Amino acid sequence: MTSDGFDFSPGAQVPLMGSAGQTAATHALASAAYRDSPVEEILKADSEWHKSEVKAGKFSLFEPNLGEAFARAVQTRMLGSGRAALIQSFGMEPQTVVEHCLAASHIRKERDTKLTVVMAVCGLLFLPGLLLWLGVFQLRRTIAGSANKRAGTLGTLLLLAIGGLALILLIRLPFTGFLAYYLRGMIVAPVVGWLLARRICESTAKDLRDRWDGLLSGGGIGAKIPDTVPGNPGDSAREQLRQSLEKLTAEQHSNSVFYAGPKGILGMGTRWGSWQMAEELVSKAPGKEINQFRSWDVIRAIHDKLKLLERGPLNSGGFPTPSVKHWIVSPVGEDAKSVSRPEGQDVESFQVKGHEIQRICNHQQFGSGNRHYLGVQFTLWDGQLVITMMITVTVLHETLRVEVTGHALGPVHGLFTTKSSPKTETVSKTLRFWETRTRTLPLVEVPEVVRLAVRAPFTWYPPILDFLGGKLVLPEPFGLRHAWAEKPWRHRFMADDAMRAATPVLRVAHAAALKVLEENGVDTERFAGRSMAVSGGVQDPAPKKADLYDA
Incomplete structure (x- = not known):
């Protein structure tokens, strides 16, 4: 049993970037932490089954942008104490994404510290003036947010009118002495503070955009997260953060997954194809019983054969080295x-330990409980496509069934692969x-x-x-990859790769199973005939x- 306080690592370590060959999806999702677009943009990336939610606050002036909201939500969900279980993110490294969220938050925290000082000097000391200007900007933001464009223009005119009134008061005040100077400072100081804040915000925005574009260009600057390495034995906060990252990595490599009905295996995608070979176990020697064997014996033989998939008679490139793994699949409700x-x-x-995997494989084939599957997984397109073929062997009475199912997880949504673009506007020339x-x-x-300066003093909590x-609010059950994955069938070559993988895997599984049956005295004639029929049917697979x- 795993407790929240368990240390999954040998000691303090420097976090590493994603594994080679799986960087495209990782960097695409990590780039979201540095973005400055409206938070509602992420709703466009939601998949068919997993929907995010943007909860509105009390004041629009405090609302976060996409990068701020994404980084905050991911950190809280994936590193929070007592968090719920996560869904594995195949084809990518979720720890790297979380590290970039931490890095982006660290950069913004440094900016907000500077903005807080500016707010204290130019705002807190002249609080009435600050509140007046904030009230004007909140009013303008509220009006400009209206669907009526005239209302937006009215908000701008209102701002200009109040600015003109402030200028008149600066020139002709009905007061003298300290009060007059304070009233002038009350109007001017927030404007000076805004000018200083703008320089700070512009510098940070450029840094964040450089990191955003750098990730999508295939390189970029590594995540700077000094808070993950404890500075001394008593540094409990950093030690807890380090252990949370290690726990995240341990859960990513878990061998248990969840089947959610029509949503398929969470994290692997929906099931697009299924092929079954089922025949009666009959002795090939009349009057002689077959040797006793178990489902695990067949699965182990298939496992050994699948390990050799990358080898072929021709030097044609072919399969990359697959990941062959035993999975324990738990059923969960669709919703x-x-x-x-x-x-x-x-x-x-x-x-799940090896002896328990064997027990489930041999005995939990009917009725309630978890089930065993042997999975062969290919991570292609630099992590953007994950093809998983799942194999299960069941023996009920005198019938042995070998079932192969195909799952495909497509690329992350295009929103995450778009680079930043400069902010421009088209205007008429003065003379022409x-x-x-x-x-x-x-x-x-x-x-x-104004928004950033107002939020800055509250970032401590x-x-x-x-x-x-x-x-x-992230979709649940949450996993970084499947929440924002597109279907691979819109990409011709990705679809071809997914469907081409089915036939070789199916034939390897059948050949290994037939060999075990032959060695244990089973008449394989019917199995061989069924295998040929299924193999013929898989020649022209189509995703379904x-x-x-349909029942």
Whole structure:
């Protein structure tokens, strides 16, 4: 049994980047932590079965952008104490994504510290003026957010009118002495603070965008997360964070998965094809019984054969080295909001032990309980495509069945693979008004500077910002990859790869099973005939929704 306090590692370690060959999906999702687009953009990336939710806060002036909301939600969900079980993210390294979320939050925290100082000097000391200006910006933001464009124009005119009134008061005040100077400072100081805040925000925005584009270019700057390495034995916060990252990695390599009805195996994608070979066990020697064997004997033979899939008679490239693994599959409801991993003395560090795997394979083939599958997994397209073929062997009475099912997880949504673009606007030329030109705008505009400056003092306690500005709620059961994965069938070559993998895996499974049957005195004539029939049917496979039964 795994407890939250268990240390999964030998000691303090420096976090590493994702594994070679699985960086595209990892970097695409990690780039979301550095983005500055509206948080609602992520709703476009939701898959058919998994929907995110953006909860609105009390004031729109405090609302987060996509990067802030994503980093906060992922950190809380994947590193929080007492968190629910996670779904594995195949074809990528979730720890790397979390590290980039931590790095992005660290960069923003440094920016917010500077902004807090500016707010204290130029805002807190002149609080009435600050509240006046914030009230104006909140009013303008509320009006501009209306669907009526005239209302947005009205908000801008209102801001200009109040600015003009403030200028008049600066020139002609009805007061003298200290009060007059304070009233002038009350109007001017927030503006000066805004100018300083803009320089800070512009510098940080450029840094975040460089990291965003660097990740999608295949390289980029590594995640800077000094908070993950304890500085001394008493540094409990950093030690807890380090252990949370190690626990995340341990769960990523768990050998238990969950079948959620029409949603398929969570993290592997829906089942698009199924092929079965089932025949009666008959002795090949009349009057003589067959040798006793178990499902595990057949599975072990198939396992050994699948390990050799990358070898072929021709030097044609062919299969990359596959990942062959025994899986324990637990059934969950289609609309289940959480999952629970197997626990007990037969489980260690999220891994179901070998003897328990054999017991489930041999005895839990009918009725309630977990089931055993042998999976062969190919991670292709730099981690963007994950093909999983699952094999199960059952023996009921005198019938042996070998079933092969295909699962495919497509690339992450295109939203995560788009690079940043400069902010521009098209305006008419001053003299040749019939001609236009494109003008580059600052990365951080006036309303954005105000939003960041207002949020800065509250970043020391994020739940306050969640209450004031809203937050991103991740789909459950949550896994980084399957929540925002597209279907591979829209990509011609990805679809071809998924369907081409079915035939070789099927034939290897059948050949290994027939060899075990032959060695144990079983008449394999019918099995061989059935195998040929199934093999013929898989020649022209087409993706279907195999988990949606027409009944």
